[in-house]
Amino acid sequence: MIPKKIRTAVFPVAGRGTRFLPATKVSPKEMLPVVDKPLIQYAVEESIAAGAEKLVFITSSSKESIENHFDRNPELEHVLSVSGQKSLLSIIRNIIPPHVTCIYIRQEEPLGLGHAVLCAQSAVGNEPFFVHLADDLINSEIPCLEQMRKHFELHNSSLLGVEHVHDEDIHKYGIVATEVGSSGISRVTKIVEKPARKDAPSNLAVVGRYILTPEIFKKLSSIKVSAGNELQLTDAISSLINDEPVYILPFDGTRYDCGSKLGYLKATVQYGLEHAEIGVKFSEYLKNITKPQTK
Ligand code: G1P
Numbered sequence: 001m002i003p004k005k006i007r008t009a010v011f012p013v014a015g016r017g018t019r020f021l022p023a024t025k026v027s028p029k030e031m032l033p034v035v036d037k038p039l040i041q042y043a044v045e046e047s048i049a050a051g052a053e054k055l056v057f058i059t060s061s062s063k064e065s066i067e068n069h070f071d072r073n074p075e076l077e078h079v080l081s082v083s084g085q086k087s088l089l090s091i092i093r094n095i096i097p098p099h100v101t102c103i104y105i106r107q108e109e110p111l112g113l114g115h116a117v118l119c120a121q122s123a124v125g126n127e128p129f130f131v132h133l134a135d136d137l138i139n140s141e142i143p144c145l146e147q148m149r150k151h152f153e154l155h156n157s158s159l160l161g162v163e164h165v166h167d168e169d170i171h172k173y174g175i176v177a178t179e180v181g182s183s184g185i186s187r188v189t190k191i192v193e194k195p196a197r198k199d200a201p202s203n204l205a206v207v208g209r210y211i212l213t214p215e216i217f218k219k220l221s222s223i224k225v226s227a228g229n230e231l232q233l234t235d236a237i238s239s240l241i242n243d244e245p246v247y248i249l250p251f252d253g254t255r256y257d258c259g260s261k262l263g264y265l266k267a268t269v270q271y272g273l274e275h276a277e278i279g280v281k282f283s284e285y286l287k288n289i290t291k292p293q294t295k
Pocket residue numbers: 113133136172173174175193194205206207208232233234
């Protein structure tokens with residue numbers, strides 16, 4: 001079977017971001033900058049690098065700034081143009097390349113990740129698609145979704161980005177059990193949303209990168225509210241594994257949980273160190289402040 005090209009990326013961005021209050025009182029958590037780009041822009045760039053041409057944002061009423069960020073801003077463009085700031089002008093004009101379309105769908109009630117993905121059904125259609133959670137920022141040579149796309153083209157089945165987590169973090173994630181099939185690749189045999197450590201089938205956690213076949217929508221339509229009183233994507237995947245294989249990919253790269261203050265700070269330091277404009281000076285600064293003080 002020829003694998004279908006993945007053209008669509010879904011970004012569930014309706015969450016409240018309570019772990020980052022008061023910063024997220026009026027500003028969406030996805031708009032928090034890591035150095036000079038908001039988290040959602042890193043997400044969009046990763047998806048486009050993996051071939052996405054249709055970006056579907058599942059938003060809520062307080063997230064208008066995301067839509068504005070990806071729209072043209074004629075006033076700002078005019079100011080930059082008359083002041084001769086050509087490189088900045090080009091940066092803000094080309095955040096979304098011309099061949100890419102953005103679609104915004106309101107999630108009317110905060111009913112969970114599963115419900116958010118279901119809201120994207122009509123925009124996705126009968127094709128495989130990416131789901132990208134912007135607060136999981138992954139720093140890697142080959143963008144994580146591009147690693148996953150290549151894997152998908154070989155096996156044509158749903159695929160979850162995973163990594164090992166410490167025992168004390170198990171309760172924050174969807175956790176999988178897997179078995180290695182005859183083809184030598186790991187297939188999900190069980191998936192549980194945010195289990196207690198003692199009930200977890202492993203410490204292999206799903207991070208915010210998924211490739212899903214459209215069969216997931218049927219499953220999402222029939223799941224019931226569960227963990228956290230929400231409709232969980234994990235429960236739909238748990239049902240999907242009875243009908244078709246779902247694989248895992250332990251991707252190459254470092255993941256930063258930018259929904260947490262510590263993860264966000266670590267990402268800021270790493271991306272600051274790698275930044276073309278300020279990296280060298282920032283590195284010198286860090287060396288200075290971490291030097292042991294002599295008395
Ligand atoms: C969601 C998913 C969870 C997954 C996690 C990755 O949880 O429900 O299965 O492991 O993203 O970040 P959330 O972080 O939205 O609570």
